Amino acid sequence: MSEHKVISFDNIKVACRNCSLTSLCLPMGLTPEDVDQLDNIVRRSRPLHRGDHLFRQGDVFQCIYVVKTGTVKSFDPGEDGSEQVLGFHLPGEMIGLDAIETGYHHCSAKILETTAVCEIPFTRLEELSSIIPSLQHQMFRLLSREIGHDEDMLTLLGKRNAEERLASFLLSLSGRFQRRGFSPSDFYLSMSRHEIGNYLGLAVETVSRLFTRFQDEGLLKVERKHIQLMDIERLKQILHNDQGGGVRERQIP
Amino acid sequence: MSEHKVISFDNIKVACRNCSLTSLCLPMGLTPEDVDQLDNIVRRSRPLHRGDHLFRQGDVFQCIYVVKTGTVKSFDPGEDGSEQVLGFHLPGEMIGLDAIETGYHHCSAKILETTAVCEIPFTRLEELSSIIPSLQHQMFRLLSREIGHDEDMLTLLGKRNAEERLASFLLSLSGRFQRRGFSPSDFYLSMSRHEIGNYLGLAVETVSRLFTRFQDEGLLKVERKHIQLMDIERLKQILHNDQGGGVRERQIP
DNA sequence: CGCAATATTGACCACTCTCAATGAGGGTGG
DNA sequence: CCACCCTCATTGAGAGTGGTCAATATTGCG
Known part of the structure; x- marks a missing residue:
């Protein structure tokens, strides 16, 4: 059944599987059944175009986003409009992890070139993580990776x-x-x-x-x-x- | 029973409860029973002294640390000894979250003044998080907060x-x-x-x-x-x- | 086709680093 | 208990990297 989905031409499913696979599943021992469950909560958004906002700082946090194709930049708009670009997100990379803490987006995200993203409703992802320990572990790893990456950037800017x-x-x-x-x-x-x-x-x-x-x-x-x-x-x-x-x-x- | 522990003179328990409360529990709806479970996996380390390493970059990752008293600095030692200080950690703050991804510590941590920390074995914390959804949520929040904080630092260094x-x-x-x-x-x-x-x-x-x-x-x-x-x-x-x-x-x- | 945004290049300058010297604590040993 | 030393902190002078301002391509879009 999992196999069926992979080779099917159900583009949406396949697309989402691709995102989740890249970032969420590949590195860990998720069973095909787990992946199916994950796929079921993942939604693919409409295509977004250059200049569109994926979300803005302060928006209510609902979804984690995974870039499927295209590029997204995340940035802190600053109080007065002086941006600080925080990252460029290529296919397979996640956006919005910094919003979990407060429930509101901590930064903004803007489309740099025509982009498709997968939306993962965070509440459902949490529910699933409780049920699937390896998914929980994978989530911890993803968040930890983000921290490590930011630390590398601190060294880059500091030294x-x-x-x-x-x-x-x-x-x-x-x-x-x-x-x-x-x-x-x-x-x-x-x-x-x-x-x-x-x-x-x-x-x-x-x-x-x-x-x-x-x-x-x-x-x-x-x-x-x-x-x-x-x-x-x-x-x-x-x-x-x-x-x-x-x-x-x-x-x- | 939870109350008992709070007013008891079992210093270790109380100490650990203090750390976990500050960082892990206070902000979220953990029940007293949940806190007890958490307390049971938390260990209090011996006092550490200025110059001691809490852990070194590359060490196998086993525990998250919460500062109870004192100050710890985390830093990337760099390949050649040129440090980059990544943070100063005061009582109630956690250290080691960047190690989850790889299973090895991504940075080093050194004691700045006589310090007591609580050790939380991460594997057990994960197990508990699977069982206690609000703890899982709290963990996600903590990791997310760290990301948000690092992003703020990027703005500081960049702008x-x-x-x-x-x-x-x-x-x-x-x-x-x-x-x-x-x-x-x-x-x-x-x-x-x-x-x-x-x-x-x-x-x-x-x-x-x-x-x-x-x-x-x-x-x-x-x-x-x-x-x-x-x-x-x-x-x-x-x-x-x-x-x-x-x-x-x-x-x- | 023309305007606006983006990129390149040059000249200048300032913020911060580097180098250097001095002073102040803190620890150790005589 | 004091002398000594070593680290840390302060201060000054000079230099350099990178920012600022400005002018000129170049591109892309309406």
Whole structure:
């Protein structure tokens, strides 16, 4: 029966299975029956278009979202309109986990390119998690992963210079594309330079200059949104460059 | 029976109840019986001393820790010894949530001043969460809160200048002390200037200079570790100061 | 086709870091 | 109990990364 669904042409089911599989099920020992149960509570939304809001900060929290296709950015709109981009979400990635605590969305989420998402009503997901221990475990893992990722970003913003930040960003994208079966070295950016800079704590101009410099140094080719990483190894070297260089930052006794 | 424990002089039980209450139970509708069950799996560790490691990055993950008294700092030691301080944990706060994903600690944790913690074996906590839906919900909330807090830190590091960062840091401490019944305007820092700077993405010298400046401006009095906030309102104003000042950062269309 | 948004590039400047020297505590051992 | 040392904190001077302002492509959209 589970098999039936996988090979069926019931697009909605298959689509949802895809999202949930990627983020929720694949890594853990969920039985096919469990997956079916999960599938049953997952809803696929209408296609969303660039500029649409998936939700806004302060909205009542009802669903976790999983990107199926497209890209979503999450951001803190700030009290006065000064955004802070918190993340770019590619297919298979979840959005809205920060809303569980208060029941209201802690950040906003906006569509960067035509996107399909799966909606998972959180209350039902909780109910199911109580019944299926491995699903509960998987949920804990997902939340924990988010924390770990945010901590990595804190290190990026707290310790790395502009060059290292952009290299890290590109390599992150590269890896995420690769894991999803796309080219790790040839892709299109769905976000603007402005959004990249905002995300990395840099000015637009700095991002632009760095792209130019990276290109001049043969690290990549860039033409607007189109990126080709020519030397991934050297990009990785940038990350592990001068970390030990600063004697003073060596350690906190 | 639950009442009995509360008024008993079984210090260990009471101690553990205190931790679990603060972080795990208070905000949610756990019944006294649920709390008892939780108490039964919570262990109180021996007192730890300054410099001790609670755990190290890469250690096998077994327990969530809740600070009972004292202060703990969590940090990413970095591959070469360049630390990134990720947080300072006061009584009632949890440590180790980022380890759930992989089963290995994602960061290290070190004692800043003599500290007592409660250990909560995570496997048993998971088992209990399956049985007690409101505990599961509370766990999801705790993890979500951590994500939200990290996101706030990303905004701090990505958008705020040195002055705003230190003001935000002091106000955060102030609020957390107040919530625990201590003075919000008169407290001792358990971390060094170096650690504060590291946490805020600033050099030690910058932190030191800012303390001096804040004192000169009458915002606070500082003498080594002893801080007295003299004008909390003005400190808060610093946070909401020039955010709208930059026209260019107004919004991302 | 033309306007608006986006991106690139240059010049300048400022915030913060780095380097360096001094002072103040805190702990240890004589 | 004091001297010594080591770490931590403070302060000053100078430098540099990256931000700001501004002008000019370039693109995309109505």
